[in-house]
Amino acid sequence: MVKGSNLAAILGGLLFQASRGAAASCCSQLNTQLGGKVHLPESRGYNVSMEGFWTLQAIYETPTCVLVPESAEDVAAAVKTLVGGNCKFSIKGGGHTPFPGAASISDGVQIDMTSIKSVSVDKEKTVASVGAGARWLTVYRYLES
Numbered sequence: 568m569v570k571g572s573n574l575a576a577i578l579g580g581l582l583f584q585a586s587r588g589a590a591a592s593c594c595s596q597l598n599t600q601l602g603g604k605v606h607l608p609e610s611r612g613y614n615v616s617m618e619g620f621w622t623l624q625a626i627y628e629t630p631t632c633v634l635v636p637e638s639a640e641d642v643a644a645a646v647k648t649l650v651g652g653n654c655k656f657s658i659k660g661g662g663h664t665p666f667p668g669a670a671s672i673s674d675g676v677q678i679d680m681t682s683i684k685s686v687s688v689d690k691e692k693t694v695a696s697v698g699a700g701a702r703w704l705t706v707y708r709y710l711e712s
């Protein structure tokens with residue numbers, strides 16, 4: 568007979584395995600779709616993303632892979648795959664949110680917006696468009712020039 572706490576541990580373990588499997592499957596699909604924009608642990612691209620946090624706590628999480636999209640189309644394709652595969656993901660903009668799990672994630676995909684950082688202004692409509700990976704210093708400098 569399985570006691571309650573053992574059952575919880577077993578179920579927790581199964582869910583853990585399932586989420587890991589889902590994330591690995593999503594990373595594999597994303598790699599097929601978006602090729603060189605997907606980075607696995609130990610690779611240079613993965614390391615660069617993990618080193619780009621404001622606090623060290625963020626790196627307590629270990630993403631299954633890191634995706635660095637280059638366009639809104641890349642992000643849209645990735646979100647479809649992530650939702651279809653029931654995968655967890657995080658969005659890393661500037662990487663300034665200090666606690667683990669905000670911009671980073673374990674057993675999921677970290678979407679690193681570093682490459683989407685353009686800033687533009689429509690002067691007629693007085694609207695500024697800012698990429699999700701833009702840092703405020705870049706944005707302020709652009710707007711002041």
Ligand SMILES: *[C@@H]1O[C@H](CO)[C@@H](O)[C@H](O)[C@H]1NC(C)=O
Nearest residue numbers: 608609610611612613614615
């Ligand atoms: C990335 O970091 C890991 C862990 O520190 C290290 O083992 C690996 O060699 C690094 N990869 C590259 C390409 O620098």
